[in-house]
Amino acid sequence: MSTILFFVHPMAGSVNASLKTARDLKSIGHQVHFLGLSRCEKFVRPNGFNFIPLFEKWFPKDVAANEKAPLSFWRKITAAKQYINHIKTFIDALIAGEDEEFFKVIGELKPDMIVVVATHYDSFIWALLAYKAGIKTIYLHDTLCGSKSTKIPPITTDIVPSDSIFSICRVVFEWKKFLLCRFIKQFFYSSLLGTQLGASYGVDKLCKHYHYPLRLIDTSTDLLASKLKLTEIVSCPKDFDFPGGERVGRYYVGASIDLDREQPPFSWDRIDADKPLVYCALGSLECLSKQDRIVFFQIVVDTAKQHKEWCWVIAVGDQLDINQFNGISSNIVLVNTVPQLEILKKAKIMITHGGANTTKECIWFGVPMIVFPLEFDQYGNAARVMYQGLGLKGDIKRLNVPLLTSMLEEIHNNPYYQMQMDLMRQKFEEVEKSRTGSDIINALCS
Numbered sequence: 001m002s003t004i005l006f007f008v009h010p011m012a013g014s015v016n017a018s019l020k021t022a023r024d025l026k027s028i029g030h031q032v033h034f035l036g037l038s039r040c041e042k043f044v045r046p047n048g049f050n051f052i053p054l055f056e057k058w059f060p061k062d063v064a065a066n067e068k069a070p071l072s073f074w075r076k077i078t079a080a081k082q083y084i085n086h087i088k089t090f091i092d093a094l095i096a097g098e099d100e101e102f103f104k105v106i107g108e109l110k111p112d113m114i115v116v117v118a119t120h121y122d123s124f125i126w127a128l129l130a131y132k133a134g135i136k137t138i139y140l141h142d143t144l145c146g147s148k149s150t151k152i153p154p155i156t157t158d159i160v161p162s163d164s165i166f167s168i169c170r171v172v173f174e175w176k177k178f179l180l181c182r183f184i185k186q187f188f189y190s191s192l193l194g195t196q197l198g199a200s201y202g203v204d205k206l207c208k209h210y211h212y213p214l215r216l217i218d219t220s221t222d223l224l225a226s227k228l229k230l231t232e233i234v235s236c237p238k239d240f241d242f243p244g245g246e247r248v249g250r251y252y253v254g255a256s257i258d259l260d261r262e263q264p265p266f267s268w269d270r271i272d273a274d275k276p277l278v279y280c281a282l283g284s285l286e287c288l289s290k291q292d293r294i295v296f297f298q299i300v301v302d303t304a305k306q307h308k309e310w311c312w313v314i315a316v317g318d319q320l321d322i323n324q325f326n327g328i329s330s331n332i333v334l335v336n337t338v339p340q341l342e343i344l345k346k347a348k349i350m351i352t353h354g355g356a357n358t359t360k361e362c363i364w365f366g367v368p369m370i371v372f373p374l375e376f377d378q379y380g381n382a383a384r385v386m387y388q389g390l391g392l393k394g395d396i397k398r399l400n401v402p403l404l405t406s407m408l409e410e411i412h413n414n415p416y417y418q419m420q421m422d423l424m425r426q427k428f429e430e431v432e433k434s435r436t437g438s439d440i441i442n443a444l445c446s
Contacts (some may be wrong), residue, residue, distance in 0.1 A: 001029040002112035002445040007211030009120040010039035017142030018259035024438035130208040139232040143377040148220035154178040155380035253437035263339030280351040281315040287374035300317040345362040354378040368417040372396040389420035
């Protein structure tokens with residue numbers, strides 16, 4: 001059997017997307033280890049996998065403890081300058097010889113394959129280090145991010161494409177706009193901060209140092225960074241994506257939902273089993289300011305008070321105090337965190353931000369969604385939910401009690417959404433049984 005390493009970003013979503021494939025590989029006898037920045041450890045170890053931290057000198061556990069909290073414009077600028085300069089210094093240190101820490105671990109573990117979760121900025125660093133080490137490497141996409149296309153819009157838009165000329169022109173325009181905005185943003189940071197661009201500086205310089213051909217770098221991508229030309233597996237069934245997302249070297253696999261992952265405790269005695277359950281949460285990332293989150297959840301609470309025929313579970317996240325909300329009626333369970341997989345087993349509707357993992361989990365348990373996208377791939381996920389008939393999309397800035405009530409009643413009273421969800425759920429189950437992701441990795445290790 002082979003030794004396989006997973007490189008993950010220090011976010012729950014990044015780790016959760018890889019756990020199922022990692023468990024499948026481990027179950028057939030492979031040695032599986034997780035590597036990454038030390039802040040990944042709290043997401044990995046509770047799930048029973050060995051974790052090896054790297055470059056703790058540069059990325060200690062206690063750095064950026066408040067990085068999830070939204071910042072003001074100028075604080076964002078300051079934080080960006082600090083981050084870019086830090087990454088530049090780190091990359092220079094790798095080139096100067098501090099990459100030996102990585103190669104020492106590789107020498108000890110002697111891996112046959114490295115799987116890099118590819119959405120985040122640091123993914124190109126792990127991929128280049130693996131290239132230099134001569135280890136077979138693939139990307140695992142925990143989102144439906146892609147590259148410039150005439151059929152699929154950037155994941156950051158909520159456009160639903162079609163085969164019409166108008167749609168194709170619009171998709172082309174959105175890609176041009178996306179790439180232009182990214183260039184302007186980089187130029188703005190470069191000029192305002194008086195520093196070289198972190199991403200382009202790092203990719204080009206490291207590629208030259210490790211003798212990776214620059215022509216094999218894909219910069220026309222809606223990822224948070226450029227990517228190398230590697231085999232890619234996407235942790236989502238193809239049926240959920242728009243038609244036309246297929247590419248050479250890109251493979252859609254199962255939903256990669258780890259049903260055995262660690263979850264927080266929950267008191268079930270407060271749930272009325274005779275009422276349909278509505279579940280509301282906005283994920284683990286703080287994409288909104290604290291005040292905006294309070295406003296949103298208060299609207300949900302006020303809506304719940306008017307609909308006591310439903311039982312409500314509202315998870316406000318770790319950053320908010322549940323005691324600051326008014327009017328918590330007997331049909332409302334207001335908590336900070338919940339065991340989401342267990343809640344979804346009982347839910348009839350979920351109000352969500354549309355994160356990739358949450359969206360797939362709703363489909364797995366057959367729960368129609370009301371999606372309020374907040375950032376990055378959530379807009380593209382919401383568009384696919386609409387396209388597939390799995391729920392509705394809303395604008396959180398325009399939300400009020402009557403509008404939320406109307407959306408809930410539309411999904412609850414119209415059997416179309418549940419029927420479409422049941423069909424998609426069946427497709428997810430069929431793909432998941434095949435263990436395609438672990439089969440691909442297993443074949444590449446042979």
